Amino acid sequence: MKPVARKYNPGFLADEELVASFRVREHEFETVVEALREADGAANPHRLVIGPRGAGKTMLLLRAAAEIRRDPDLSARFLPVVFAEESYRVSTAGEFWLEALHRLADRAPAHDGAPDLRATWEDLRATRDDRALGERCLAALLDFADREGKRLVLVVENLNAMFADMADGDAGWRLRKVLQTEPRIFLLASATARFDEIDDPDRALYDLLKVDVLRPLDTAECAALWEGVAGQPPAGGTIRALEILTGGSPRLIAILARFGAGRAFREPMAGLLDLVDDHTEYFRSHLEALPAQERRVYLALAELWRPAEAREVAERARLGTGQCSAHLARLIARGAAVEAPGGGRRRKLYYLSERLYNIYWLMRGARGPDPMVAALVRFMEGFYGRSGLRDIAAGIAGEADGLDGELRQLHRLAFERLVALPALEPDRAELLAMAPRDFVEGLDRGRAADAARPRDSEGAAAGELRELLGKASALMNDPGRMEDALALLDDAVDRFGANEKGAVGELLAWVWWGKGYALETLKRPLETIAALDESVRRLETVGAPAKVWAIAHALVHKGRAFAALGRSDEAIAVWDELARRFGNDNAPDVSRLVAEGFVRRGRALAAQNRPKEAIAAWDEGVRRFGKDDRPKVLGLVAEALLSKGAALERLDRLEQALVALEHGVTRLETIGAPELDVEMGETLIRIAGIKSRQGLHEEALEAVDRAFDRLGEQQHGVRFLGHLIRAVVAHDLGDRSACERAVAEVLAVFPEPGIPPTEIVDSLFLFANALGPARMLELVRASPSANLLLPLATALERELGIESRVAIEVEEVAADIQRELAAARESETPAFAAPAGEP
Numbered sequence: 024m025k026p027v028a029r030k031y032n033p034g035f036l037a038d039e040e041l042v043a044s045f046r047v048r049e050h051e052f053e054t055v056v057e058a059l060r061e062a063d064g065a066a067n068p069h070r071l072v073i074g075p076r077g078a079g080k081t082m083l084l085l086r087a088a089a090e091i092r093r094d095p096d097l098s099a100r101f102l103p104v105v106f107a108e109e110s111y112r113v114s115t116a117g118e119f120w121l122e123a124l125h126r127l128a129d130r131a132p133a134h135d136g137a138p139d140l141r142a143t144w145e146d147l148r149a150t151r152d153d154r155a156l157g158e159r160c161l162a163a164l165l166d167f168a169d170r171e172g173k174r175l176v177l178v179v180e181n182l183n184a185m186f187a188d189m190a191d192g193d194a195g196w197r198l199r200k201v202l203q204t205e206p207r208i209f210l211l212a213s214a215t216a217r218f219d220e221i222d223d224p225d226r227a228l229y230d231l232l233k234v235d236v237l238r239p240l241d242t243a244e245c246a247a248l249w250e251g252v253a254g255q256p257p258a259g260g261t262i263r264a265l266e267i268l269t270g271g272s273p274r275l276i277a278i279l280a281r282f283g284a285g286r287a288f289r290e291p292m293a294g295l296l297d298l299v300d301d302h303t304e305y306f307r308s309h310l311e312a313l314p315a316q317e318r319r320v321y322l323a324l325a326e327l328w329r330p331a332e333a334r335e336v337a338e339r340a341r342l343g344t345g346q347c348s349a350h351l352a353r354l355i356a357r358g359a360a361v362e363a364p365g366g367g368r369r370r371k372l373y374y375l376s377e378r379l380y381n382i383y384w385l386m387r388g389a390r391g392p393d394p395m396v397a398a399l400v401r402f403m404e405g406f407y408g409r410s411g412l413r414d415i416a417a418g419i420a421g422e423a424d425g426l427d428g429e430l431r432q433l434h435r436l437a438f439e440r441l442v443a444l445p446a447l448e449p450d451r452a453e454l455l456a457m458a459p460r461d462f463v464e465g466l467d468r469g470r471a472a473d474a475a476r477p478r479d480s481e482g483a484a485a486g487e488l489r490e491l492l493g494k495a496s497a498l499m500n501d502p503g504r505m506e507d508a509l510a511l512l513d514d515a516v517d518r519f520g521a522n523e524k525g526a527v528g529e530l531l532a533w534v535w536w537g538k539g540y541a542l543e544t545l546k547r548p549l550e551t552i553a554a555l556d557e558s559v560r561r562l563e564t565v566g567a568p569a570k571v572w573a574i575a576h577a578l579v580h581k582g583r584a585f586a587a588l589g590r591s592d593e594a595i596a597v598w599d600e601l602a603r604r605f606g607n608d609n610a611p612d613v614s615r616l617v618a619e620g621f622v623r624r625g626r627a628l629a630a631q632n633r634p635k636e637a638i639a640a641w642d643e644g645v646r647r648f649g650k651d652d653r654p655k656v657l658g659l660v661a662e663a664l665l666s667k668g669a670a671l672e673r674l675d676r677l678e679q680a681l682v683a684l685e686h687g688v689t690r691l692e693t694i695g696a697p698e699l700d701v702e703m704g705e706t707l708i709r710i711a712g713i714k715s716r717q718g719l720h721e722e723a724l725e726a727v728d729r730a731f732d733r734l735g736e737q738q739h740g741v742r743f744l745g746h747l748i749r750a751v752v753a754h755d756l757g758d759r760s761a762c763e764r765a766v767a768e769v770l771a772v773f774p775e776p777g778i779p780p781t782e783i784v785d786s787l788f789l790f791a792n793a794l795g796p797a798r799m800l801e802l803v804r805a806s807p808s809a810n811l812l813l814p815l816a817t818a819l820e821r822e823l824g825i826e827s828r829v830a831i832e833v834e835e836v837a838a839d840i841q842r843e844l845a846a847a848r849e850s851e852t853p854a855f856a857a858p859a860g861e862p
Contacts, residue, residue, distance in 0.1 A: 074237030077274030195227025215358020239271025
């Protein structure tokens, strides 16, 4: 069956159409179905699918619902209850269950003698008490589930938006109670973004739902979806351009495939205009659903049509920057906007999450469609290749005489851009000859004449490309000129990107490699991944010198980009590929990259709370490269050992942790580079802490001294820990004077940046009891921390019977501290005898 395209919602498709249209997200689909198959206990593994608009959430959830109805085993155990994509009527817990009953009544099988669910729903709609409404609706749902002997799968779209609009502050907790205790209800939901209700430990849905985040489609999935919609595969070798153009968005790929495949230029351009016209109601409804001020900010982003700072959006929307930032945050929460990578810590950039809204707004706005023509032509350059481009340009020239008005202007603009492409240089004179006069008048006659003369275009293009690449490489030596370098590389791709072979093809592989480096430096990880993928693809098809090293380097940095995005599974997979392809390559530069892959793979596993696998990765790196004495490899091996030691310490395997850390320190000392002093000092402090816990007091103090020899005065956080270890050791040894000196040092460092307040407050409780409240109060008052520790000083004063006037909030905190001090006194034996006169 040929898939049916729907403008608004795949919910209009029949099950057979859904199955036929479902071409991607197979892994995610299997994951959801497997969760249903395993749901046979007293609690259900409720799931939440997160992805921006257009990511395929609705299609995935409806495909799962269709599978429940089609699969004999699932249909015998479950019945899907599909909410509307936008459940506007739900603002309380009672209304949530009323909506579920409404949707069940629409689809439930009717049986003789069974209650009429629609009549029940009509009756319950009049209930004003929300708690009674929820209880009665839920009872009707569960009664139906019992009669049918099935669990109800509630398929709920846009759960984040639903909770954002909730007027009932208790709704989440009432819903949680049911989902935790009622096996007859299974929630399968979607959201456009993460939201507080699932992320905040104090909110109702925290840790209740298994979250699946939809990633952008990869190259193979883009090709499969295009073929499914267009009925034919995309032109060979161009699917990566499609993937990059769309950002892997299923909705955008499907729409482009509807009007872009197998047509002459006039058809897709007319199709684009028709597409905007057809979707006007859809786009307008989404805009009108936004509050007025948010809509102003949204449209300002659309008009800017690029990642923009909050102040730029504020100026366009005529709002204050603070007010605009608040609206941007709400748009991000709705999934309507996203924060762009690459803005830096102090300069966040924002843009619309769905590009079709930009198309809609720009095509219907005063700016006109010219930018869209440029984007479409740029896409076609990579998509169709030279022969396709020539046919399109010739078709534009041939169609022009029958056109007038806006469509003729569109064709003229497109023709100008096409004949300017390097790929069409050999055909330029012929194309100009067949074009109408007004199409040619705006072009440079000198360039046209030059194009008609035979010359070595391959050699000239390669020379020009080498010059661009050399200039970009020189600029990349200065981090402040990285944007300028990237602009040159983008220009090189724009002008020569259609070339795949020969000298130009080889140089373009290095252009994409350079783009990956520049984009990573600019902290734009998604674009980094795309550029490195294109570089690897091109390097594998040309005989470039050092291409093995370049591919290995690209894989390392691609993994780093995935890690920067928090996509650690994909990062690990890339580093696995690196080891698989190049693990036996003994070339020095390649083996160093493989070593880095093992270190970073371990880090990613540790970040996933998989310490044993992380330790195994670091061990493998040490086993393979531990005898390599090159400084860079020594540094990587040291990093593996230090990371392993930290992981072992967290597992409380202290002896093994010490061995790994001390071996790592030995390698750092072998390198002897001053820039490693801070890392050396931090590691020695960690070693001192372990030795202190083991009762190896002298060795702990020696490690602290060695660390302080390495650390500068500005490493406040690490020095604080060192002083704290000294104080603890002195306390354990019963050396009161040494403990007082160390505590005074701790208090002196405390106001500096980088000190964790919780750690110092907890430790000061110990010393307040050990030294006695009078001496501890003296130390606090004499230190730079006096104002910061006012509640502790007040508690110590109260311990000594001293009254002082402080804010009531300070009084309350001080009272809590006194209770903590009393509890600590009961649980520990002081190491020092309190001086006379102290309690």
